[in-house]
Amino acid sequence: MRDTVPTAPATTISPPATPYGARTLIGGPGADRAARTRSPPGETVTTAAVRVLGALAHRAAHAHPEDPCACPPPAVLADRADGTVVRSGAVVAKAHAPGTDVPGLLARLSLAHDPHLTGILLAPLEPRPAAPSAALDGRPVTLWPHGRPVDPGDPDAAPWEEAATLLAGLHRAPVPSARALPPMRGPAKAALAVARMRAARPADPVTAPVLEAWRRLPAWARDEAPAPPHRSGFLCHGDLHLGQLVRHPAPDGPWLLIDVDDAGIGDPAWDLARPAAWYAAGILPSEVWLRFLDAYRAAGGPAVRAEGDPWPELDVPARALTVQTAALAFAKSATEGRTPDEVEQTMIDACARIAALPPELGAARSS
């Protein structure tokens, strides 16, 4: 769940004029019409979805939702193609992406409920998604306790060691047998990022190094083949970044991983690969990278060898995350009508170095 991506100030929506109640709001034509009259055409669905999610979260936060309460208005924590997340009081409601694999989501929710992962993954309030709503186009909705996110204004306070320790715990946990978990979606997300770049900048020559670095990855890292057996078989988060950690109970509880949408079975090195890619690109200071890596090893994480150079295991996933980040930078900057900024350019430059490797060094390795 990306309920805590705090890169922009959370926008608030006005509470509905009527008391919160499912019958009034969920699929209620009044709510839809009200949203439609106030929003530009493209935002109609989003606004309705936000109102429904706010009402669901508020209802879940109170035993008697019709009673007067002092809750602040629901706050939109994220509203993107891959999920809409709205908080009301102590509860966060998430509408998952359109076209979500529902059996996969059920397996991932039961993973977040698994007693082996208590203290590692934040558990949802309910093990199953709420009933689909017309206002949400049938997108599955899940409810979660609110947790306190990482402070985006203070990178020095980021819990790198805690993140590494949680990942090691996840990677060491037994794979549940009751419900078949789908593959971790890391390679699928990398492929989606490249597709977004191609769509946003068709035949743009500046994207050539990113495409060449992508072409050199082994098929499994491009989501075109299963991961090699000796590198898969572990529980993985699938989309680790600093927005995927919260303190629960807020504000001072222990750190937990959130958002199981991309979790599944796969190569655990993928979960280390985003910080590894930032380090390799020269953005993340090596002292921060080593704090993260050392904490992961100290917690017995299986993704990399216990000592020595970890790059034989990290190389392929880190190259994939480098391509993914550079591709998204090209896609976003094209949409915003600008050139990539200097940090984005740093990731693009790393793709150019990957694309320039001698073929035998840049060749698809199976690691």
Add this chain to the structure above:
Amino acid sequence: MQCPKCHAQMHTYNRNGIQIEQCSGCRGIFLDYGELESLTRIEAQWTQQAPPVPPAPQAYPAAPGPAWGAPQHHGGHHGGHYRHKSFGHMLFSS
């Protein structure tokens, strides 16, 4: 041929007429008798042609990195964007 260190398969490449074996696992390179001297000789010829490179202070302790990693020895550039707003955004996005 198996790597004497990690026992992964080694692959043979030809570089400037010198045959080297590289491990597919740990990337270690195996040289036959006389090959190190040949490489050293070629390197010496190269450095005689190139202007001397002044040593640069290293900003952070060295850590292993990939072959495609950013240069780490040029005036503490490494980590220079850590506090950049755009990286702050990157830290928190999918």
